[in-house]
Amino acid sequence: MKKIFSIALVLAAFASCKSNNGGNTLPVYGKRTPVTKTVNGQTATDTIYQTIPAFKFVNQYGDSISEKNLSGKIYVADFFFTSCPSICPVMQRNMLNVYNTFKADPDIKILSFTIDPKYDSVKVLKKYADKLGISGDTWWFLQGKKDTTYKLAEKNYLVAVSEDKTTPGGYVHQGYFVLVDKEKRVRGAYDGTQPEQVNQLIADIKTLKAEPTPAAGQ
């Protein structure tokens, strides 16, 4: 509960940032580190934003997927498991909307990480994707080590994923859809169970797509 609250607080803080930005820019989530540089005798402070670290997972086709496969891509990440009886069907119904909007766009990807890798083998994930009507390489269902997935979720995607054996299905999670930009920075978190929030996510992806690509080395 405390965790949920602190995440809500963080989200609220960033939500309030958003309005300060004005216009159509999306906030940047995560830690920021100021870096002071001296150039030509002048001191300048730069901000380094937190990014999604390197990772390696396997997708529903059995292919190995790492951050390299996502370089220059905008993507949406979420956490689920195929046997989830509670919020997952709603999340997938909403994510299908995102998929159908962007499936012809090679720069947009969807990554659904299973939090139950023991049951959700590559074979199970493939069957699930087939039944959901997913083909091609827009939407990947990813399986990796459970610890790695949880760490990535909690530390990097700001998604509260925690095991709770008392809930049917064995897990509780928050159902966030997390938006990551071309520079691996988290730019939004949306309640994946709410159709309106998912519409906002679709609009925000379009906004991100229109953002100028930063100069190399920046």
Added chain:
Amino acid sequence: MKLKVVIGLGLLLVIAVISCRDDKSIEFARYYSSGSMIYQTHCQNCHGAHGEGLNGLIPPLTDSIFIKENLHQLPCLVKNGLKGELKVSNKIFEGQMPAVDLAPIEIAQAVTYVANSFGNKLGTVNVDRVNTDLFKCQ
């Protein structure tokens, strides 16, 4: 004299039919509106707001022939869940529906809602019928 009696009796019959139908439609309205709430909290996440299901994962509730033919099995299905192959709307499903923990009256309301929404029109499934059906669950 005879005529008056006939008219009187006829009138009585009409009133009886009307009030009877009224009772029925009131009962139906009660079941249906409670059922709608139960559907939203216990079924909609899987079967969708319009009973559309979820592609090949969760069957739709719009196959009115299936619903009609299996109406008496629905209370058991809700109470005990369902697993295994199932043909709905000409598609094979092999998912798993968890048991939904509801009282018989709530099951009756939910089933009435499903049996009269999404293109289905089968009237009230009242609690007595549900209890009878539940008694026969395997």
